[in-house]
Amino acid sequence: GAVVSQHPSWVICKSGTSVKIECRSLDFQATTMFWYRQFPKQSLMLMATSNEGSKATYEQGVEKDKFLINHASLTLSTLTVTSAHPEDSSFYICSASEGTNEQYFGPGTRLTVT
Amino acid sequence: QKEVEQNSGPLSVPEGAIASLNCTYSDRGSQSFFWYRQYSGKSPELIMSIYSNGDKEDGRFTAQLNKASQYVSLLIRDSQPSDSATYLCAVRNQGAQKLVFGQGTRLTINP
Numbered sequence: 001g002a003v004v005s006q007h008p009s010w011v012i013c014k015s016g017t018s019v020k021i022e023c024r025s026l027d028f029q030a031t032t033m034f035w036y037r038q039f040p041k042q043s044l045m046l047m048a049t050s051n052e053g054s055k056a057t058y059e060q061g062v063e064k065d066k067f068l069i070n071h072a073s074l075t076l077s078t079l080t081v082t083s084a085h086p087e088d089s090s091f092y093i094c095s096a097s098e099g100t101n102e103q104y105f106g107p108g109t110r111l112t113v114t
Numbered sequence: 115q116k117e118v119e120q121n122s123g124p125l126s127v128p129e130g131a132i133a134s135l136n137c138t139y140s141d142r143g144s145q146s147f148f149w150y151r152q153y154s155g156k157s158p159e160l161i162m163s164i165y166s167n168g169d170k171e172d173g174r175f176t177a178q179l180n181k182a183s184q185y186v187s188l189l190i191r192d193s194q195p196s197d198s199a200t201y202l203c204a205v206r207n208q209g210a211q212k213l214v215f216g217q218g219t220r221l222t223i224n225p
Contacts, residue, residue, distance in 0.1 A: 046212055093157045100146070100206070100211070102163050103204075105157040105158045
């Protein structure tokens, strides 16, 4: 099956700093990547959809200036959480698909903001 | 009405029995249907995809789709304790890129 990696797998940062999370498709070309957030015991929440070379489309209520998404190549997308605060602490998961095929998830990044 | 609905459970099934997970969706134009498994603290893992009416089998898993009734189900035969997880139903509507997820059903297989 298709493999998606994320880096780092966990990160602790201080309030007010920025954190970058990378998402890579290892064995296929990810024309579309998605970023999700999941709080404990809650369901997945889609944050944004990004197509390679285009600006990301953010879901309602997600601040695009706070969560910067870049999808510069067919194998890499990044999510930068700017000026992180404790309420941004969550499990961030990316997924990727080639065209309208199946969507494969990365292993997730656990962010803790102190 | 939610776009994709699942019984949140928990659903308890004895080891070796068949676990049946159900999902209904509201958009008649939905074209693609997926089942994901998510272990606690981990990201979702794709188990099955189904695009046309009928059954699709893969090992111990069978996905069933009935577009007329707008439901999709997942059967797990010979359930094992390792099948204990939350199962997410996801639907892609016509013309859309993103998936719409149900709330998930928590399944527990009892030894």
